[in-house]
Amino acid sequence: MNLDLKGKTALVCGSTQGIGKASAIELAQLGASVILLARNENKLKEVQSELAIENSQVHEYYVADFSNTTNVKEVIQTIVSKHDIHILVNNTGGPAGGPIIAAEGEAFINAFNQHLINNQQLVQAVIPAMKAAKYGRVINIISTSVKAPLNGLGVSNTIRGAVASWSKTMANELGQFGITVNNVLPGATMTARLDSIAENKANKTGSTKEEVLKQMASAAPAQRVGQAEEIANAVAFLASPAAGYINGVNLPVDGGRTPCL
């Protein structure tokens, strides 16, 4: 199986912690040069220094705020003027939780911009080089809520569905150029995001964070929450030459929690 990413450049968004960081580490281990993108410059530098360099890769980082689509557009133009991107990992912070009935219109618009509009701008910018290389991998980190909505994540559930349909449409258009577009759907994964979701739930229900995490773990046949590295393994596989005939799929990495096919 060819998992070799030597000579490839990956742009990994939301890569200062959690799933994005783990994906950047894994892609570098397979030989890719990695460009990190997020808001916190100190953390970006830290992650950059942790990436493998055994294959003479050069890793870089850029600062961008995904709540500002104009900023993201400017930064991606700078990146593609200097680098040909072969692998794009679309990932950013998840929308705030809460019941859908309580959500204001603005929350939907902000989440739509942060997730869908930025993804669109990023893909549009990297596609010319992917077409020229006849090799492209777009991997969107979404959520299992694409398949079955999660309680208490109303805005997120709604926007994730839009991103999944956007992605499938993109896969149909781009497959002929050697480009694949796939979605990785993490289940409950032990990151700062999950920690804060568990803490909020604990505060609301009067239980402890540990009890909430235990409950989350028991919701999956695996009887545990996932680790960011386990999501990153799926990202790295989809980025590899070995996954060239996998296009337009939703891949849950959730210990079996998703109740539907």
Ligand SMILES: NC(=O)c1ccc[n+]([C@@H]2O[C@H](COP(=O)([O-])OP(=O)(O)OC[C@H]3O[C@@H](n4cnc5c(N)ncnc54)[C@H](OP(=O)(O)O)[C@@H]3O)[C@@H](O)[C@H]2O)c1
């Ligand atoms: N963990 C889970 O259980 C789980 C389950 C299903 C889906 N997901 C989804 O998977 C994605 C990643 O989750 P995670 O758990 O790894 O999240 P996380 O630990 O909160 O990390 C989010 C990453 O995105 C970056 N980010 C956040 N807001 C940003 C902004 N406005 N502009 C640019 N970068 C931004 C953060 O970096 P900076 O702060 O440096 O900008 C960080 O590197 C999220 O969309 C999440 O909702 C997670």
